[in-house]
Amino acid sequence: MRKIVVVGVTCLVVGALLGWYSGRYALERYWTQPLVLKRLAAADVERSSGEGADPVPGIGTSVLEPAPLALARVVLAEMTRRDPLVMTVGNVKADGAQGQLKLDFRNRGKCAIRSFSGVAYGYDAYGRASRLNKGGEHYVAFSEKDVTDLVPSHTHTLAMNLHNIQTASLALAHVDQVTCTDGARWVRN
Numbered sequence: 001m002r003k004i005v006v007v008g009v010t011c012l013v014v015g016a017l018l019g020w021y022s023g024r025y026a027l028e029r030y031w032t033q034p035l036v037l038k039r040l041a042a043a044d045v046e047r048s049s050g051e052g053a054d055p056v057p058g059i060g061t062s063v064l065e066p067a068p069l070a071l072a073r074v075v076l077a078e079m080t081r082r083d084p085l086v087m088t089v090g091n092v093k094a095d096g097a098q099g100q101l102k103l104d105f106r107n108r109g110k111c112a113i114r115s116f117s118g119v120a121y122g123y124d125a126y127g128r129a130s131r132l133n134k135g136g137e138h139y140v141a142f143s144e145k146d147v148t149d150l151v152p153s154h155t156h157t158l159a160m161n162l163h164n165i166q167t168a169s170l171a172l173a174h175v176d177q178v179t180c181t182d183g184a185r186w187v188r189n
Contacts, residue, residue, distance in 0.1 A: 084109030090171030122168030
C-alpha cells in the first residue's frame with residue numbers, strides 16, 4: 001500500500017511540474033510572438049465586406065494580430081509615439097445587436113485637424129481580442145471629416161455605431177491619416 005501512495009504522489013508531483021512548465025512555455029510563446037503587425041491583403045478585406053458589415057481598413061493597411069491587450073498596448077505605444085493624433089481612451093458599448101465604439105483623441109500636432117482616419121481594435125474584459133466585424137476580425141476602420149474642435153493640445157471624441165460586436169468592451173486605436181485645416185497632411189508609412 002505504501003508503494004502505491006509513493007508512486008501516486010510522485011506521479012502527481014511530476015504531472016504538476018510538467019503542467020506548470022508546459023503552461024509557462026505556451027504563455028511565453030503567446031506573449032513573445034514577433035509578428036504582431038500585418039498588412040491586410042485583398043482576401044482579408046473581402047471577408048469583412050458586404051451587407052451588414054462595418055467599415056473595413058483598406059488593402060495594405062497595417063493592423064494588429066489578435067495579441068493580448070497588454071502586448072497590443074506596448075506595440076501601439078511604440079507605433080504611435082510620434083503621431084500627431086493619438087487615442088487616449090477607448091471603449092465599446094454593446095446593447096443587444098447594436099453597439100457603439102467611443103474613442104477619445106488628443107491632438108499632439110502643431111495644426112488644427114480637419115479630418116482623420118484609422119483602425120480600432122476590440123478587447124473583452126479579460127484582455128483578449130474580441131470580434132468587432134462581420135468576418136470575425138477584432139478590428140474596424142473609422143474616419144471623421146469636418147472636425148472643428150481639434151486644435152493643438154485639445155481632445156475630440158469619436159462615436160461610431162457598430163453592428164457585429166461579440167463581447168468587446170475595451171478599445172485601442174491608431175490613426176493612419178490626418179489632414180489639417182491648412183491643407184497639410186500626415187500619413188502613416
